[in-house]
Amino acid sequence: MKPQNLCGFYKIRTGFEFRFMASMSLFILSMEAHAGTNVKSQFSHFAGGFVLTLLLMYVVGLLIHKYKPKALVIGIWISMIFVLIDQALDFMERGKFLGQVIDFLSHAAGTFLAGYMMRNKGAQLSGGMDNQHQTVLNDALLIGKGTKRKCYQHPDDPMLCIKVSSGKGLRSAKRETRYLKLLHRRGKSVSQIADYKGVARTNIGDGDVFEMVRDYDGSVSKNIEHYLRLGDATITAKILDAIEALRRYLLTESILFSDLSLANILVKVSENGDYKLIIIDGVGDNNHIQFLEYQRWLGVKRCIRKWAGFVRNVERKFPQVAKEIRPFVS
Ligand SMILES: Nc1ncnc2c1ncn2[C@@H]1O[C@H](COP(=O)(O)OP(=O)(O)O)[C@@H](O)[C@H]1O
Numbered sequence: 001m002k003p004q005n006l007c008g009f010y011k012i013r014t015g016f017e018f019r020f021m022a023s024m025s026l027f028i029l030s031m032e033a034h035a036g037t038n039v040k041s042q043f044s045h046f047a048g049g050f051v052l053t054l055l056l057m058y059v060v061g062l063l064i065h066k067y068k069p070k071a072l073v074i075g076i077w078i079s080m081i082f083v084l085i086d087q088a089l090d091f092m093e094r095g096k097f098l099g100q101v102i103d104f105l106s107h108a109a110g111t112f113l114a115g116y117m118m119r120n121k122g123a124q125l126s127g128g129m130d131n132q133h134q135t136v137l138n139d140a141l142l143i144g145k146g147t148k149r150k151c152y153q154h155p156d157d158p159m160l161c162i163k164v165s166s167g168k169g170l171r172s173a174k175r176e177t178r179y180l181k182l183l184h185r186r187g188k189s190v191s192q193i194a195d196y197k198g199v200a201r202t203n204i205g206d207g208d209v210f211e212m213v214r215d216y217d218g219s220v221s222k223n224i225e226h227y228l229r230l231g232d233a234t235i236t237a238k239i240l241d242a243i244e245a246l247r248r249y250l251l252t253e254s255i256l257f258s259d260l261s262l263a264n265i266l267v268k269v270s271e272n273g274d275y276k277l278i279i280i281d282g283v284g285d286n287n288h289i290q291f292l293e294y295q296r297w298l299g300v301k302r303c304i305r306k307w308a309g310f311v312r313n314v315e316r317k318f319p320q321v322a323k324e325i326r327p328f329v330s
C-alpha cells in the first residue's frame with residue numbers, strides 16, 4: 001500500500017458533491033442523444049460514456065466500500081453493458097443498424113477515455129482503500145503518546161508513522177489533516193511540518209499516516225525540550241537559531257498554527273550537525289468554524305497570539321531561553 005496514494009483519494013473526496021452534480025448534469029444532457037451519425041449526436045454519446053464511467057467510479061468507490069478497489073473497472077463494465085442494452089433496444093425500435101453501431105462506438109470511446117484518464121485514481125482507490133489490507137499495530141511499534149493520539153511506526157515503512165486518535169482527539173485530528181491537505185492544494189511548502197500522507201486502516205481503528213521525523217542516523221528525532229534540558233550553551237544557541245528559522249518559515253508561508261509547544265516540535269539533526277525544526281502537531285486553525293485560512297490578516301493576528309503562547313510555554317521551563325525568542329511579527 002502506498003500511503004501517498006491515499007492522499008490522492010482524499011482529493012477525490014474533497015470536491016465530490018460538486019463533481020457529482022456536474023457529472024450528473026452532463027449525463028442528463030447527454031441523454032438527449034438519439035441514434036444518428038451527426039457530430040452532435042456522436043459527441044453526446046461520447047460524453048455520455050465518459051461521464052457515466054466517472055460517475056459510476058465515484059459512486060461505487062465512495063458508497064460501496066467493499067468494491068472500492070475495483071471501482072474503475074466496475075464503472076467501465078457497467079457503462080459498456082448499459083450502452084449495449086441501450087443500443088440493442090434502440091435498434092429493435094428503429095432498426096438503424098449503422099447508427100446504433102456508431103453510437104455504441106462513440107459511447108465506448110468516451111468510456112475508455114475516462115478509464116484511461118482515471119487509471120491512476122483507479123489504482124489509488126484499489127491500493128489505498130483496499131478493504132482487505134489492515135495494518136497491524138502493536139505496542140512494540142509505539143513511538144510516542146500525546147494527550148489525544150498514539151503514534152506508531154508504520155510496520156511497512158520506517159519513514160512513516162500512523163497516528164490513531166482517541167475519541168476526543170478525532171475532531172482535532174480531522175481539522176489538522178484537512179488543513180495539511182489544503183496546504184498541499186495551495187502548493188505551500190511543508191518543509192517544516194511532518195507531512196500528511198493519508199489514512200490507514202489498522203487493527204485499532206483508522207489512523208492518519210504522517211512522515212516520521214528521523215535524524216540522519218535513523219533514530220526518531222527528539223523534541224526541543226530534550227535539547228534545551230541538556231543545558232549546553234552551544235546546543236541552546238542552535239535551537240534558538242532553529243526557532244527563528246521556524247518563525248520565518250511560518251510567516252513566509254502564512255501557515256496557521258494553534259498548538260505549538262516544546263513537545264510538538266521535533267529537532268531533525270542532519271549529518272553535518274544542523275538542526276531543523278519539524279512541527280508534528282498543532283498546525284491549522286483550531287476554531288470550530290474555520291475561517292482564518294481564508295483571511296490572511298486575521299490569520300497573522302492569531303499567529304501573533306499563538307506564537308506568544310508558544311513563547312510562554314518555553315518560558316515555564318526555560319525562562320532564559322524564552323527571552324531570546326523574537327515575537328512572531330516585530
Ligand atoms: N511525525 C512524527 N515523527 C516522530 N515522532 C512523532 C511524530 N508524530 C508524533 N510523534 C511522537 O508521538 C507523540 C504524540 O504525537 P502527537 O501528534 O503530538 O499527539 P497528540 O496530538 O496527542 O499530542 C509525540 O510527542 C512524539 O513523541
Ligand SMILES: [Mg+2]
Nearest residue numbers: 146147264281
Ligand atoms: Mg502533541
